[in-house]
Amino acid sequence: MFEISPAEWTAILLSLRVAVIATLVATPFGIALAWLLARREFWGKSILDALVHLPLVLPPVVTGYLLLLTFGRRGLVGAWLADNLGIVFAFRWTGAALACGIMSFPLLVRPIRLSIEAIDRRLEQASSTLGAAPWQVFATVTLPLALPGVLAGMVLGFAKAIGEFGATITFVSNIPGETQTISSAIYSLIQTPDGDAAAARLVLISIAIAMSALIASEWFARRATKRLHGN
Amino acid sequence: MLRVDVTKQLGEFSLEAKFESQGRVIGLFGASGAGKTSLINMIAGLLRPDRGVIALDDEMLDDTSEGIHVPPHRRRIGYVFQDARLFPHLDVRQNLDYGRRMNRLPEDPAQHARVTGLLDIGHLLDRRPGKLSGGERQRVALGRALLSKPRLLLLDEPLGSLDEGRKEEILPYLVRLRDEGIPMVYVSHDAAELRQLATQIVILKGGRVTALGGVKVLT
Numbered sequence: 001m002f003e004i005s006p007a008e009w010t011a012i013l014l015s016l017r018v019a020v021i022a023t024l025v026a027t028p029f030g031i032a033l034a035w036l037l038a039r040r041e042f043w044g045k046s047i048l049d050a051l052v053h054l055p056l057v058l059p060p061v062v063t064g065y066l067l068l069l070t071f072g073r074r075g076l077v078g079a080w081l082a083d084n085l086g087i088v089f090a091f092r093w094t095g096a097a098l099a100c101g102i103m104s105f106p107l108l109v110r111p112i113r114l115s116i117e118a119i120d121r122r123l124e125q126a127s128s129t130l131g132a133a134p135w136q137v138f139a140t141v142t143l144p145l146a147l148p149g150v151l152a153g154m155v156l157g158f159a160k161a162i163g164e165f166g167a168t169i170t171f172v173s174n175i176p177g178e179t180q181t182i183s184s185a186i187y188s189l190i191q192t193p194d195g196d197a198a199a200a201r202l203v204l205i206s207i208a209i210a211m212s213a214l215i216a217s218e219w220f221a222r223r224a225t226k227r228l229h230g231n
Numbered sequence: 232m233l234r235v236d237v238t239k240q241l242g243e244f245s246l247e248a249k250f251e252s253q254g255r256v257i258g259l260f261g262a263s264g265a266g267k268t269s270l271i272n273m274i275a276g277l278l279r280p281d282r283g284v285i286a287l288d289d290e291m292l293d294d295t296s297e298g299i300h301v302p303p304h305r306r307r308i309g310y311v312f313q314d315a316r317l318f319p320h321l322d323v324r325q326n327l328d329y330g331r332r333m334n335r336l337p338e339d340p341a342q343h344a345r346v347t348g349l350l351d352i353g354h355l356l357d358r359r360p361g362k363l364s365g366g367e368r369q370r371v372a373l374g375r376a377l378l379s380k381p382r383l384l385l386l387d388e389p390l391g392s393l394d395e396g397r398k399e400e401i402l403p404y405l406v407r408l409r410d411e412g413i414p415m416v417y418v419s420h421d422a423a424e425l426r427q428l429a430t431q432i433v434i435l436k437g438g439r440v441t442a443l444g445g446v447k448v449l450t
Contacts, residue, residue: 120316122312122314122316123316123318123319125277125303125316126310126312126316126318127329127333128276128277128302128303128304129275129276129277129303129306129308129309129310129376130304130309130329130330130333130334130375130379131304131305131307131330131333131334131379132304132329132333133304133333134304136304136333137304140329140333141318144320145319227319227320
């Protein structure tokens with residue numbers, strides 16, 4: 001029962017690679033957006049906020065289809081990227097990472113935003129009276145105090161990315177070794193006669209990954225509280 | 232020398248203040264809600280006046296008619312808040328060193344030793360702010376502001392959050408600080424405190440300056 005086949009290993013490793021890359025690339029954007037939403041008032045803020053959360057409420061197949069229209073080989077952005085920078089998303093693992101990054105983005109941004117909102121702005125004022133320029137205030141006060149939230153967001157985003165299915169399979173299909181993640185491998189296996197045992201193994205592995213991510217995220221949240229109380 | 236002539240509307244409350252410093256320590260006296268904190272927040276650059284000027288020595292910090300507003304981090308004005316506001320993720324040593332690092336000043340061990348000695352905080356350097364008493368926290372906040380080498384030091388009720396015993400503990404340090412010769416604006420609603428520290432008094436009432444002069448105006 002617990003012999004993991006090479007094909008399953010391929011799917012697991014691909015899932016990990018896709019989720020790690022998606023999380024690492026999305027994090028700087030997530031921090032910037034979280035800061036903007038937490039600390040700035042500007043026209044269109046509620047629209048931006050809604051846009052960030054959109055992947056959470058849209059059917060994943062819609063997001064995937066929109067990605068295909070935009071980043072596919074004939075898509076507006078996709079064609080330009082392929083011609084000018086040689087970056088291709090369609091039916092590649094990079095496309096899976098893009099889909100996962102976008103689908104997990106709301107979960108990445110939220111804890112970061114909450115932890116920035118929880119920081120006492122008077123500490124940022126104190127920092128500026130001590131000579132810190134706005135970017136220094138961010139780098140030396142805001143970001144370090146928000147760090148546990150950033151890590152929690154990364155963990156949650158990673159967990160979501162590793163389980164993503166609908167948008168990924170719509171955008172980049174289900175090609176073993178290239179775009180077949182754990183989720184799409186399970187999907188294929190349960191449609192194959194005798195695939196049950198393999199599907200069960202992958203199911204257990206996804207449960208294990210998701211549980212570890214949630215526990216880690218909880219742990220970071222506790223660290224955050226402690227850090228803000230200066231102990 | 233500090234010159235202030237500003238107006239500011241804050242909701243229903245209007246603040247209008249005009250004074251010039253003559254003495255080294257200006258005591259800003261008034262009940263809570265008189266506008267003291269708003270006024271020194273304007274001097275620090277944390278709040279922009281609606282109209283008027285703030286000048287320190289020969290430098291114009293705010294001049295609304297010219298559109299001048301020097302941001303707080305370029306003013307070199309130290310600020311000691313009532314609630315200390317130490318950075319909770321840094322230990323005392325790093326808190327003290329913060330202003331020097333931000334202003335890219337060279338290390339100055341002599342000054343560091345003098346300030347930690349003056350305030351008796353040498354034994355606290357490795358602690359986190361969460362492990363300090365209220366009085367210790369306030370002394371570290373004073374040290375942190377001093378070590379950023381400010382041209383002017385603003386103190387907003389630095390004893391306000393302390394009980395009587397603690398106040399007696401800090402007051403001598405403030406007197407030492409005054410005798411060091413750093414220009415200060417000291418905000419308080421406690422006349423006794425100001426009599427000990429200030430050389431000039433500005434009384435603020437309902438957002439207006441009602442009296443100016445020596446400590447004698449504190450009747």
